[in-house]
Amino acid sequence: MTEGAVAGLAYEDLVQGWKRTFPPRTISREDIVRFARQWDPQLFHLDEEAARRTHFRGLVASGWHTACLAMRIVVDGLLTNSTSMGSPGLEKLEWLRPVRPDDPLTLTIEVLEARPSRSKPDRGSVKFGYVMVNGAGETVFTQVAWVIFGRRTPAGT
Secondary structure (H helix, E strand, C coil), X not given: CCCCCCCCCCHHHCCCCCEEECXXXXXXXXXXXXXXXXXXXXXXXXXXXXXXCCCCCCCCCCHHHHHHHHHHHHHHHHHCCCCECCCCEXXXXXXXXXXXXXXXXXXXXXXXXXXXXXXXXXEEEEEEEEXXXXXXXXXXXXXEEEEEEECCCCCCC
């Protein structure tokens, strides 16, 4: 488990308003290029010189790279050693500002809603809002996602 991780969380713990801010992480220039080569080979993700000639005026991480970083942060700091049963999907995903090499990125997640399953008493669904900010405090990424968590004690038992 990663430093600062939350262990043992179950559906019952994740009430509306529950919030967690994770330690900052960075994406290096090399990480940006490596990810882009494999998954999003656009010039402003691959080549510093070419990126300077775009509206970004420099190398930027793929939005998908940013989303993957957010996922990794949540897996390391929340989902591992929890009762997570996966996700049925996202409601929203936004890339609001470019992510630059070595900029510290801080992710905060908050429970927006939690509801028990009507058909499966051993679980419930939790709606999380994600906000990632850069070193200047500007929001670079937001997401709204549902995650299914097991319950410690199934409803009705």
